[in-house]
Amino acid sequence: MIKVLVAKPGLDGHDRGAKVIARALRDAGMEVIYTGIRQTPEQIVQTAIDEDVDVVGISILSGAHMKLIPRILELLKQNNSNVAVFVGGIIPEEDAAELKKLGVIEVYGPGTPLSTIVEGIKGYFEHANV
């Protein structure tokens, strides 16, 4: 079973999207943990390691993504973690491209169907053979 940590970094309290995605992933048969709002990158990475998750799904709408997500990726690397990072939120295209270069698997913008996200995560594990 794929185990997912849905995480809200930074001070952004808008977590409708994070909660909807968490429920959709759970309904799709994954095991889901939601961090709640206002998590620091350090807290998120610690939870990901403690809970031994396969995926971290980061939801962010405040515009702080280019500071917070690279920090999470860096901390994961420092901990030799190979967890797959997916991102959702209001992320301009050039930032999304940059984040993917840094190791984010996929960035989902507003209006993305739930099924696309579920398939995206499942597909990653089928193809990556991890």
Added chain:
Amino acid sequence: MEIPEIKRDYENWEEETKALIKKYPEEGNLKTTWSEEVKRLYTPLDTRDYQDIGFPGKYPFTRGVQNTMYRGKLWTMRQYAGFGTAEESNKRYKYLLEQGQNGLSIAFDLPTQIGYDSDDPHSLGEVGKVGVAVDSLYDMETLFDGIPLDKVSTSMTINATASILLAMYIAVGERQGVKREKLRGTIQNDILKEYIARGTYIYPPKPSMRIITNIFEFCSKEMPLWNTISVSGYHIREAGANAVQEVAFTIADGIEYVKTAIEAGLDPNVFGKRLSFFFAAHNDLLEEVAKFRAARRIWAKIMKERFKVTDPEALKLRFHTQTSGSTLTAQQPENNIVRVAIQALAAVLGGTQSLHTNSMDEALALPTEDSVRIALRTQQVIAYESGVTKTVDPLGGSYYVEFLTDEIERKSFDYIKHIDELGGMINAIESGYIQQEISNSAYEYQKAIESKTQIIVGVNDFKIEEKNPRKTMKIDDTVEEKQIENLKRMKKNRDMSAVKSSLENLERVARSDGNIMYPIIDAVKAYATVGEISNTLRKVFGEYKESSII
């Protein structure tokens, strides 16, 4: 025509129609946002008599809070704005005022809202992003530079740190020679919905309610023109609530504030006049109009029957409306102009006192100046060209709208009764009941989009291949650095002993049952920062930790 005759004719008509739809079936999403079937036709059989509707300016205010409504004065056009440094935001406010806007609405960044200075580790990446960064009175002075506070009314979206920002506003007014009793505006100051939906809480509910009561008391004595709270359904709706939940949970929050203030010895006939509300306007035009009408009637009844308020001014639910951010699409963003127009029309037909129209590019980024102008123009077209302002409550008497108004009222009272049974709104929030209800509605709605029961134009139907990304606004990355530099410079220049003694005094008052507004005013005048003042109160009150519900 008498009721029995209407009933007979209606039944005949239904029979005939049922035969017809065998041949031409009906289709589409024929439900309310709270998932009830909408009838094919509404008639006098579905509405109560007109006593419940009454007259505008008269109890129970179904038809509006003033006798003449927009014939006398249009609503206040008030665009929510703020980003980057105080200097940049000041420029945008001046631009909006030049374009014919008549009230300011200040967006603060998240660190300011949650009581962290720009150089706090929690603030990393957030400085100046979703609003303007304000660390100290120094920033507030820049923010309102050249804007006469005796001429504009200012709405501030600020909750956990509302007391601090209000204190700064008072101090800026004094510098301009405007006394606090002349200042007009609103602070949002609605902490309960922060626990439910928006997330910028600091302290646990109990001390938070005490701070709010201190503000109520202070303003009833010193700022008679200031709206001390904007009880907000907006964020509850945007978090996924349906129209009934929006009204019910907002009114339930309002009840909690009134209860707490009465317990603290305040007179609801006095502070009741300074309560205001804030709702969302979504796409379902007629349902939204009914929602605003129902909210007014419910509140008037509660203030009169439950809290024994006698002054008619304190029975009136006055409200600000913002069109819905969550209905805007990143796909074919121009379509959002149309959505905003429909939503703004709903707010006006529902009798709003002020209105913010969202910009078409908000699902992509902060709005550009051009798209903000279109949003403001949308209001101006409704105000000056559509003709809906010519008469008061033009949809009053529509069988469907009156039916929905009654229905929303009835269902909201069911929720309020249930919340009372749970021991009031604070208990209902702490137990997670409210959040769970909203989360369920949000998920159902998303599933309706997935299954195409709910069509979103350009998203799950009527799609096109979209070209290059459009020009969006970006916050310069150097804002954070600049703001931190300014903060450091300000700290060097202030009298540290004055800061220290003002914070010590604040701590002392916070530990007593005194009113913290007075020591906060002294502290901001000594240039104590938002973070320093909040940390002082954190020491006394502790911090709230939510249990996350999915």
